[in-house]
Amino acid sequence: MKKHYYYSFKNTLNECQAVSERTIFHYSKNTLCCDGQRLDDLADTFGTPLFVTSKKNLITRYNEFEEAFSGLPHFTCYSVKANFNLSVIKTFGELGCGCDVNSGGELYRALQAGVSPEKIIFAGVGKKAEEIAYALRSGVLMLKAESLSELAVIDRIAAESGNVALVAIRINPNVTAETHPYITTGDSKEKFGIDEGELDAVLMLLSELKHVRLAGLDMHIGSQIFDPEYYVAATIKLLAILERVKAQGFAIEYFDIGGGFPVTYDPAKQATPIAQFAEKLIPLLRPAGVKVIFEPGRFLVANASVLLTRILYRKQNHTGKQFFIVDAGMTELIRPALYQSHHEVLAVTRHKESVEADVVGPVCESSDFFARHRTIDDAAEGELLAVMSSGAYAAVMSSNYNGRLRPAEVLVDGQDVRLVRTRETYEQLIQNELL
Incomplete structure (x- = not known):
């Protein structure tokens, strides 16, 4: 069995405790949390894209x-x-x-x-x-x-x-x-x-x-x-x-x-x-x-997990249409491309202003999107988005298309955060191939 890693984020627990009893994923002081843990802290520790699951x-x-x-x-x-x-x-x-x-x-x-x-x-x-x-x-x-x-x-x-x-x-x-x-x-x-x-x-x-x-x-x-x-x-x-x-x-x-x-x-x-x-x-x-x-x-x-992704770029085309280009894509969550499925997309840090935009990934396919024509918080480049309801038919259907690395996964259990899948490496991409 693989070695497991535990992390503790006790300093954030009190901040989120008031609302964690009502719902697992919630905003506290304008920051999205999972069962008492700030999602921005998890992204800073484990990187993105990142699946976060609530035990x-x-x-x-x-x-x-x-x-x-x-x-x-x-x-x-x-x-x-x-x-x-x-x-x-x-x-x-x-x-x-x-x-x-x-x-x-x-x-x-x-x-x-x-x-x-x-x-x-x-x-x-x-x-x-x-x-x-x-x-x-x-x-x-x-x-x-x-x-x-x-x-x-x-x-x-x-x-x-x-x-x-x-x-x-x-x-x-x-x-x-x-x-x-x-x-x-x-x-x-x-x-x-x-x-x-x-x-x-x-x-x-x-x-x-x-x-x-x-x-x-x-x-x-x-x-x-x-x-x-x-x-x-x-x-x-x-x-x-x-x-x-x-x-x-x-x-x-x-x-x-x-x-x-x-x-x-x-x-x-x-x-x-x-x-x-x-x-x-x-x-x-x-x-x-x-x-x-x-x-x-x-x-x-399904609703036990979110997919955390970071905004790489924002751009606007000649018609005024806006795009949030993020570091996760159909290689991590293919349901929108495959089934035209709806997933809520929330800014991890809440903003007062919102925009209408497409949330799209880096993969070389036009079907590589999480949301189209969606009203979303006016987040800046470098900020985090959470693709909600990503616990089912997400990581299991992930792929290495475009040579992408499968993301890490963590399990939140109160004050403990457990790394339950390490991020893939470039070496792992070719480990079964022979020249």
Whole structure:
């Protein structure tokens, strides 16, 4: 394991304490803070670009989710793909949370973070044979299969090691949720899951396979789904399939309805409270007599982090349009370019005046922006901006495009600030290449 570094900023705690109880990221004396720590101090210490994550926020969100579904026998598995930093995974593991992984690399990360393999489920539409073998060798709770061919491969690999693999089959409920088309996963035209029309063939194959045991049903209809009724419709479909499967003699222990619960990125579009989803789903799920699995990812981590970036240059074109050119870009946070996603951008030092500007990065692509035509504080060159809600699908999707170095990451835990990922070096950029 890597060496970890701790820093203390006790001199700033009292200044921010008055408002840190109300919200994790907040202004105190015109300076943006994270759980009592001034973000400008963190930038001065660790440099920019820099991901800053609040451990308190991670714990609060997990407890909020567990409280909402406390009336239902369930098991929560953090979806590692949202943010796979070892310290983030470890935080949830210490709270009793399991993990949902989608590759051998994510499984390795979860195990290295201390999560018990019996609390890990292995998903993914395209698992390689060596990944399946690694999962079985590690002793994961179960594999989620998404095709007839995959079931046959799992059976073959389990037979080679003399094991019986526990599997769930992912059913495509053909429910099209109102979200971005790139994060819709429950529509039959997408690559995910097994169509309901194939169910009989799947069950026939499962009855013949000697080294696979069907233990669960699974679905996932997408991400950022604000209306609980989409979950209700999909759950009703999956419950009907559960009855069909049980009628054919299969003992189903787990009923996995995935994740996708919404978070607030834009204050003008507040996310539906998780309690409203629980109110709709618990009465449907409790009578089924199975353990329900949830796979929240974005819900737990999105608003726990910000991306700190420094203004390199300000410029104005011939039309009067203004640009803030910053030292972070789509290589650190690709969501605005990929999904046209909204992220609030705040000046770390608050100003009385504001301007309308584009906040853009240094990468050689026109899609390299965080905000367009956005009203933002009139900050000067050299000052800091915070790209909010950067905890999910940010660092995990980062790249070295343009030869850029992946940024450092810190975890704020009250008075302690822990460096949980060091900044990449030029040497690391080429360490795997051969001349």
